[in-house]
Amino acid sequence: xxxxxxxxxxxxxxxxxxxxxxxxxxxxxxxxxxAGEILPLKxxxxxxxxxxxxxxxxxxxxxxxxxxxxxxxxxQGRVWEFYFDAASGEMIKKxxxx
Numbered sequence: 624x625x626x627x628x629x630x631x632x633x634x635x636x637x638x639x640x641x642x643x644x645x646x647x648x649x650x651x652x653x654x655x656x657x658a659g660e661i662l663p664l665k666x667x668x669x670x671x672x673x674x675x676x677x678x679x680x681x682x683x684x685x686x687x688x689x690x691x692x693x694x695x696x697x698x699q700g701r702v703w704e705f706y707f708d709a710a711s712g713e714m715i716k717k718x719x720x721x
Contacts, residue, residue, distance in 0.1 A: 652682050655689065661709035667691050670712055671705060674698055682709060690715065 655661045664680060671693065679694040689709035696702055706715040 655682075655709075661689055661691075662712050664691065666712060667693070667707050667709075670707070670714070671695070673703065673705070675703070678702065694720065 652661075656663055661682070668677070673695060675695040675697040677693060678696055679692075681692040683690050683692055685706075691705075691707040691709050693705045693707070694702055695705065702720040703717060704720050705717045707713065708715055
């Protein structure tokens with residue numbers, strides 16, 4: 624399965640629009656959300672408060688914690704990367720992608 628398809632499916636799972644039964648990554652993301660160990664992606668998107676189009680979302684383990692990584696295309700055509708602690712919703716870092 625391509626990376627874009629995988630990320631799209633993960634996004635749907637985290638938003639609650641798809642019942643995952645086909646990969647362990649998606650099952651794990653749903654389990655973490657239902658257990659209250661990570662915030663729903665919807666909550667993270669509300670905290671982002673940056674105009675633009677979401678290009679990609681990933682849930683990754685980084686430095687011992689779960690992190691949402693979002694890529695956003697802003698109104699000037701720049702691609703931004705945002706990193707949020709998946710448990711607390713705290714923005715960890717943002718940067719313009721080169």
